[in-house]
Amino acid sequence: MKIGELAERSGLAPSAIRFYEKAGLLPKAARGANGYRVYAETALERLQLIQIGQNLGFTLEAIRAVSLLEGAAFQDGLLHNLDARLGEIEQMMQTLRTQRESLLDTRHKLQQSWANNECLSNADLAARGPARA
Structure with missing residues (x-):
């Protein structure tokens, strides 16, 4: 199949397909007598694997x-x-759980200080330790 058909079937731009080929992620396409790239059906499967890998957060190098x-x-x-x-x-x-707990703790400390008409600095927030409900 030509690059246009492969692009349509894979949902990728022809430039992305050429990029993957140049980067070694996709085998080099055969060339027809007219010089156009001609891809085997396996190219579509490989592009789908690349897309799945990227969607799962894998680097192109890992793929x-x-x-x-x-x-x-x-x-x-x-x-x-x-x-x-x-x-x-x-x-x-x-890391996100730790950050969430820290944010909740800071929020609680701020609410307590405002309820007591206090103004806390960053140092005060850090020095007070975990808030208790």
Whole structure:
């Protein structure tokens, strides 16, 4: 199929397809007698995998590394990357939980100080320790 059809079927712009090909994420297309790129059906599958990987937060480098593997190595590499990404997400979630608790604590301290007609500085907020309801 030509790049226009591949673009339409994948939902990607032809420039994105050319980028993925140049970056080594998509195998080089064959060239027809007219010089146009001609892609196999497998190119569509590869583009779909790239899109899924990006939607899951994988870098193009990680997608490239796994796409170069075959057989059991592909499966192992994919599972390894999925586990690593899950670890990254868990770390982000923990960071967000900590930030949320800090925001709730600061909000509570501010409400208490305003109720007592006090004005707290940043140092006061940090020095008072966790608020208690």
